[in-house]
Amino acid sequence: MSSTSPKIYALHENTEWFPPFARAFEAEGLEVEEWLLTDGVLDLDSVPPEGIFWSRISASSHTRDHGLSKDYARAVLSWLEAHGRRTVNGRRILELEMSKVDQLTALRAAGIDTPRTVAAVGRDSILAAAKEFPAPFITKHNQGGKGLGVRKFESHGELADYVSGPDFEEPADGITLIQEFINAAEPFITRVEIVGSEFIYAIRADTARGGFQLCPADACAIDPSTGKPIMPPGATIAPDEDTQLFSLREGFDHPIIGKYLEFAKRMGLEVCGIEFMETADGRILTYDVNTNTNYNAVVEAAAPRSAPRALAQYLKGVGA
Ligand SMILES: Nc1ncnc2c1ncn2[C@@H]1O[C@H](COP(=O)(O)OP(=O)(O)O)[C@@H](O)[C@H]1O
Numbered sequence: 265m266s267s268t269s270p271k272i273y274a275l276h277e278n279t280e281w282f283p284p285f286a287r288a289f290e291a292e293g294l295e296v297e298e299w300l301l302t303d304g305v306l307d308l309d310s311v312p313p314e315g316i317f318w319s320r321i322s323a324s325s326h327t328r329d330h331g332l333s334k335d336y337a338r339a340v341l342s343w344l345e346a347h348g349r350r351t352v353n354g355r356r357i358l359e360l361e362m363s364k365v366d367q368l369t370a371l372r373a374a375g376i377d378t379p380r381t382v383a384a385v386g387r388d389s390i391l392a393a394a395k396e397f398p399a400p401f402i403t404k405h406n407q408g409g410k411g412l413g414v415r416k417f418e419s420h421g422e423l424a425d426y427v428s429g430p431d432f433e434e435p436a437d438g439i440t441l442i443q444e445f446i447n448a449a450e451p452f453i454t455r456v457e458i459v460g461s462e463f464i465y466a467i468r469a470d471t472a473r474g475g476f477q478l479c480p481a482d483a484c485a486i487d488p489s490t491g492k493p494i495m496p497p498g499a500t501i502a503p504d505e506d507t508q509l510f511s512l513r514e515g516f517d518h519p520i521i522g523k524y525l526e527f528a529k530r531m532g533l534e535v536c537g538i539e540f541m542e543t544a545d546g547r548i549l550t551y552d553v554n555t556n557t558n559y560n561a562v563v564e565a566a567a568p569r570s571a572p573r574a575l576a577q578y579l580k581g582v583g584a
């Protein structure tokens with residue numbers, strides 16, 4: 265253990281994703297303490313410990329029964345930053361994680377093309393928001409992750425039935441997005457991993473088999489009762505047990521990387537995976553900013569360098 269590296273506090277609410285990061289921290293000789301923000305006590309008169317505070321609170325926390333985590337994290341990050349503690353993906357970035365409106369407006373301000381999107385606040389506004397969209401179009405939750413609420417509609421009538429029916433999924437923050445359906449040139453999306461100011465690698469995720477639920481954790485794709493892969497919404501080919509939805513997009517070198525690095529720098533976004541699709545008519549549309557980095561083992565095994573390891577090295581540098 266290096267005596268010069270300050271302790272790293274990992275603020276999160278999902279223990280499942282942590283082991284690859286724990287191994288990377290250990291390999292770098294960093295001391296790390298997990299701080300689970302599910303519930304707890306915060307004494308506003310207390311002074312935070314010394315250290316680097318890396319937040320990895322996820323927009324899908326409410327799907328793990330951790331609906332209070334985002335607000336607890338808001339409180340803790342505000343307290344830490346008020347005391348001048350160094351946060352990584354701190355208070356501002358938490359908002360970016362929690363809101364696709366925040367992501368899309370920030371991307372557009374940075375000159376990055378995004379799909380046409382309208383936010384409907386409250387269930388009753390969804391049909392009005394969709395009026396000017398030609399079918400097909402997509403709905404998704406503003407507070408997303410794991411493909412939450414992502415659905416494709418072939419007509420406005422189908423949307424009306426959905427919104428008034430029993431299958432309607434209430435978004436965690438009451439905001440549903442209506443978005444142009446991106447007609448992809450080929451059935452995959454690309455996710456660009458950035459740590460610090462560095463491009464680490466790009467991932468390719470198969471949308472023919474993966475549909476809209478492109479979550480790198482096995483738990484998202486496996487039916488817990490049968491242990492078998494689920495046919496995800498939007499998938500056109502059934503996944504089988506050996507299906508690997510994620511692969512390394514080898515040799516990816518494109519001007520969009522430079523734009524993303526600039527965007528991340530401008531936002532103070534230190535760890536992220538940004539998703540885009542290439543359209544049949546030759547456009548690149550960026551639609552999702554994840555404020556974490558990849559830990560999918562198959563991608564990691566093929567990658568020129570490890571994203572969790574790059575993160576550990578970066579955090580070590582932050583504290584040096
Ligand atoms: N506008 C769109 N058109 C077509 N497919 C989309 C669109 N938006 C999202 N998808 C598909 O749904 C997946 C999940 O959407 P995304 O916006 O990334 O939400 P999440 O934050 O839940 O990952 C994407 O990876 C992509 O495959």
Ligand SMILES: [Mg+2]
Nearest residue numbers: 411478539552
């Ligand atoms: Mg996504």
